[in-house]
Amino acid sequence: MDTSEVHIDGNGVAGMLQQIFVTEITTARRVCDSCGEEHPIGAHRAYSGAGTVLRCPACGDVAAFVSELPNEYVLGLRGAWRLRR
Amino acid sequence: MAQPPRLSWRLATIRERRNETPRAKTLVLEVPDWPGHLAGQHVDVRLTAEDGYQAQRSYSIASAPEDDALELTIERIDDGEVSPYLTDEAVPGDQFELRGPIGGYFVWDGSSNAPILLVAGGSGVAPLMAMLRHHRATGSKVDARLLLSARSLDDVLYREELDALDRPVRVHVTLTRDPAPDGWRGFTGRISENMLTAVGPEPAVAPYVYVCGPTPFVEEAARLLVELGHEPARVHTERFGPTGG
Numbered sequence: 617m618d619t620s621e622v623h624i625d626g627n628g629v630a631g632m633l634q635q636i637f638v639t640e641i642t643t644a645r646r647v648c649d650s651c652g653e654e655h656p657i658g659a660h661r662a663y664s665g666a667g668t669v670l671r672c673p674a675c676g677d678v679a680a681f682v683s684e685l686p687n688e689y690v691l692g693l694r695g696a697w698r699l700r701r
Numbered sequence: 702m703a704q705p706p707r708l709s710w711r712l713a714t715i716r717e718r719r720n721e722t723p724r725a726k727t728l729v730l731e732v733p734d735w736p737g738h739l740a741g742q743h744v745d746v747r748l749t750a751e752d753g754y755q756a757q758r759s760y761s762i763a764s765a766p767e768d769d770a771l772e773l774t775i776e777r778i779d780d781g782e783v784s785p786y787l788t789d790e791a792v793p794g795d796q797f798e799l800r801g802p803i804g805g806y807f808v809w810d811g812s813s814n815a816p817i818l819l820v821a822g823g824s825g826v827a828p829l830m831a832m833l834r835h836h837r838a839t840g841s842k843v844d845a846r847l848l849l850s851a852r853s854l855d856d857v858l859y860r861e862e863l864d865a866l867d868r869p870v871r872v873h874v875t876l877t878r879d880p881a882p883d884g885w886r887g888f889t890g891r892i893s894e895n896m897l898t899a900v901g902p903e904p905a906v907a908p909y910v911y912v913c914g915p916t917p918f919v920e921e922a923a924r925l926l927v928e929l930g931h932e933p934a935r936v937h938t939e940r941f942g943p944t945g946g
Binding site for chain 1: 707708743744745759800801803804805806807916937938939940941942
């Protein structure tokens with residue numbers, strides 16, 4: 617695997633997500649606000665450009681956006697994220 | 702396996718560099734305090750230029766959790782920022798930063814008796830090889846089948862090792878571009894429903910399916926698998942970009 621600037625999987629940006637959530641996040645599940653389907657974060661689609669956008673694998677609605685700035689992450693989440701305790 | 706909560710960058714030292722195909726090399730790495738990994742996980746690799754410019758890519762771990770060193774197989778992408786350095790310039794003794802292991806979604810740990818179907822496009826076979834090596838190292842009885850799509854026979858990674866695998870592992874290769882060599886008994890052409898049916902196992906036995914490769918390959922394979930009746934939730938995918946990035 618060699619990630620580049622196009623659509624990959626949530627799994628492909630798992631390193632960055634783990635930095636933010638301080639836990640393995642790709643097995644967490646998300647219920648989409650838009651279509652109601654539930655999928656693991658690792659099965660979402662990841663699009664990278666200036667930042668990273670995660671999209672629902674079923675309907676394409678935005679699940680999250682993340683930007684890595686020098687001193688902070690800027691993060692937005694949508695839908696219900698279910699993280700195992 | 703307990704994962705360290707926060708990933709930290711570690712300095713990896715290249716112990717050995719092995720030629721796999723004309724375009725791919727395997728780096729055997731020593732990583733101090735490596736916490737161990739699960740088959741299917743990956744690492745992030747970060748290179749820093751003298752002027753401070755950093756480039757980062759993700760690479761699947763190809764070695765089994767049982768192996769004594771961490772192995773990454775790198776395919777050279779001609780205009781890449783990271784892979785040409787790793788395949789052409791880095792030599793044993795050189796060091797670079799990596800963090801991991803990463804990911805829990807695209808993982809096979811051998812704890813289930815369900816059959817597994819592994820579908821690889823090109824160098825997408827690397828994390829699947831970690832699964833097959835884990836399967837072998839643990840003496841697993843799980844029915845495991847690999848369908849590997851490669852441009853030509855010369856592009857097949859781990860060819861000798863794959864040839865040596867025996868039941869309950871079955872390996873199938875399809876050659877998509879060059880004419881097949883004389884006496885070729887494998888498949889030819891792009892992955893198809895008929896090919897997946899011939900490889901099996903059938904959807905009724907509910908195998909776990911792992912598909913890894915360039916994004917268009919994974920999209921097509923996943924679509925065919927679901928059409929054949931595999932439950933979408935059992936089809937795990939790992940896309941790595943347009944052609945391999």
